[in-house]
Amino acid sequence: MPQYDTLLGIVEDVNSDILNNNTEIKEKLQNDGSINRLNVERHGAIRLGSPSELNNCRRLFAIMGMRPVGYYDLSVAGVPVHSTAFRPTNAVALERNPFRIFTSLLRIELIEDPSLRLKVEKILNLRSIFSKKLINMIDSFEKFNKLTSDEADLFVEESINAFRWHQDTPVSRDMYEELHREHPLIADVVCFRGPHINHLTPRTLDIDRVQNVMQQHGITPKAIIEGPPKRKVPILLRQTSFVALNEEITFMGGGEGTVGTHTARFGEIEQRGVALTPKGRDLYDSLIEKAKSGKGDEYSSILKDLFKKFPDDEVILRREGLSFSQYKIIDNKKIKKFTDSLQELIDTGAVEAIPITYEDFLPISAAGIFHSNLNDQPAQTYSTGSARDAFEKALGCGVLDEMVLYEKIQNNSIESIEKLLGRRLI
Ligand code: OOG
Ligand code: NI
Missing domain, CATH: 3.10.180.80 (Uncharacterised protein PF07063, DUF1338)
Structure with a gap:
């Protein structure tokens, strides 16, 4: 090259x-x-x-x-x-x-x-x-x-x-x-x-x-x-x-x-x-569509302005269902605490949400x-x-749906925590 x-x-x-x-x-x-x-x-x-x-x-x-x-x-x-x-x-x-x-x-x-x-x-x-x-x-x-x-x-x-x-x-x-x-x-x-x-x-x-x-x-x-x-x-x-x-x-x-x-x-x-969820992607697509009319420097400033509507915080992106995460146990002792809330496990530092x-x-x-x-x-x-x-x-085959793949990675990570805990998380 x-x-x-x-x-x-x-x-x-x-x-x-x-x-x-x-x-x-x-x-x-x-x-x-x-x-x-x-x-x-x-x-x-x-x-x-x-x-x-x-x-x-x-x-x-x-x-x-x-x-x-x-x-x-x-x-x-x-x-x-x-x-x-x-x-x-x-x-x-x-x-x-x-x-x-x-x-x-x-x-x-x-x-x-x-x-x-x-x-x-x-x-x-x-x-x-x-x-x-x-x-x-x-x-x-x-x-x-x-x-x-x-x-x-x-x-x-x-x-x-x-x-x-x-x-x-x-x-x-x-x-x-x-x-x-x-x-x-x-x-x-x-x-x-x-x-x-x-x-x-x-x-x-x-x-x-x-x-x-x-x-x-x-x-x-x-x-x-x-x-x-x-x-x-x-x-x-x-x-x-x-x-x-x-x-x-x-x-x-x-x-x-x-x-x-x-x-x-x-x-x-x-x-x-x-990676964004379908909800996050819809928001992204709508903002990009609106910015389309601008050229060069003008385009960059229009884009920046429009994207104020897109949360710029990892936790908010996840909690509003805009982005995909992979969940990982980071503290085995804390994980034992009884709760069926994934969010609580994250809040108490037992589990970490890693952006995909x-x-x-x-x-x-x-x-x-x-x-x-x-x-x-x-x-x-x-x-x-x-x-x-x-x-x-x-x-010779259908193309795979990217959203399904990200969701699978996210769900698999939750399921492996559930398996360890022996209970479902919500
Ligand atoms: C591919 C252009 C698209 C990308 O990263 O979105 C591309 C090409 O020129 O063949 O590379
Ligand atoms: Ni390329």
């Missing part, structure tokens, strides 16, 4: 500075286990061209315990794709490594010109993004529910190749330009041999600070940070990226070998906060990231609406 090492360096410096100077944050991260995952934490993104590519990706990521969570319709924001995120789903796997991959599928039906649509389909039909060896590995895993150590090595090697950047494109310059005129994203998806990872995103503890430091290192971040404004208690996800760089490519179509440039790969940083980190994405933010890197404003919007059924059909 261009400039990725510089970005990682900045993020690591800022994170370790915060951990060294803020014992409260450090203890919190130690407590919820996320200190161990901080430096391995990333997300990445790929863009696929056809339903069968999505289907094979689902099969491939399943080998690593990553499942499709959520459906994101980006067409409303003028981006002709719909997406999901492959990620681990249970608390233990998330703590170990929460790597997520934002996976988009091109919606060919949104290309208006039928002859261009046909060309796109033809080019995509000619490629196989996964090698025969890799497909064999996937078949074998599905049959035996495991890979041998040798197979696993081969699986990793072949997967790395599948998501690698290719400097050359099998299409001609004319074809590339025609697709690019239709939508830069279409050129990026269709013109390459595989779905290159277009960005990787480390997690920072202070996104505003990294945004500033980036500029000092000659990296230009996008104008605004997507997501909620800066708060005492972070919620959901804040993200910012730096614009995709011009990279040299070679057009091989028609034996050309001529050189051009392509902008697709960029860098991004994110700051994650607590948001592991997913936000459609409006994602659209903002797409646009800043395509270097365009939404010139057109598509009015066809979402196509979740078609997406899931291609995927």
Whole structure:
């Protein structure tokens, strides 16, 4: 990833500075286990061209315990794709490594010109993004529910190749330009041999600070940070990226070998906060919707103002049912005291409520990231609406509901306390 090492360096410096100077944050991260995952934490993104590519990706990521969570319709924001995120789903796997991959599928039906649509389909039909060896590995895993150590090595090697950047494109310059005129994203998806990872995103503890430091290192971040404004208690996800760089490519179509440039790969940083319940999410969505009209600095101040309506206190967020928590016994002696009230156990210091980190994405933010890197404003919007059924059909299964997953983690933690106490809590 261009400039990725510089970005990682900045993020690591800022994170370790915060951990060294803020014992409260450090203890919190130690407590919820996320200190161990901080430096391995990333997300990445790929863009696929056809339903069968999505289907094979689902099969491939399943080998690593990553499942499709959520459906994101980006067409409303003028981006002709719909997406999901492959990620681990249970608390233990998330703590170990929460790597997520934002996976988009091109919606060919949104290309208006039928002859261009046909060309796109033809080019995509000619490629196989996964090698025969890799497909064999996937078949074998599905049959035996495991890979041998040798197979696993081969699986990793072949997967790395599948998501690698290719400097050359099998299409001609004319074809590339025609697709690019239709939508830069279409050129990026269709013109390459595989779905290159277009960005990787480390997690920072202070996104505003990294945004500033980036500029000092000659990296230009996008104008605004997507997501909620800066708060005492972070919620959901804040993200910012730096614009995709011009990279040299070679057009091989028609034996050309001529050189051009392509902008697709960029860098991004994110700051994650607590996962919101459906009630909290509704409030968030309504405030973001209201802020939509503002631009640049104006947008930031409108947003800040609007979010005064969103409680900025961990306890209030939990008690008003706006956020999800995981409950943990912290004092075994105090837990014996007879009460069936979870709140009382918390008040007496027997149990602690730990906010559950948001592991997913936000459609409006994602659209903002797409646009800043395509270097365009939404010139057109598509009015066809979402196509979740078609997406899931291609995927070969339904996407999981993120809310159900967070609730399960919360409920499991309560149930394990109940089991220990031998009584139900309210
Ligand atoms: C994905 C853009 C969305 C995010 O973090 O929301 C995204 C892409 O450009 O393919 O990365
Ligand atoms: Ni991203």
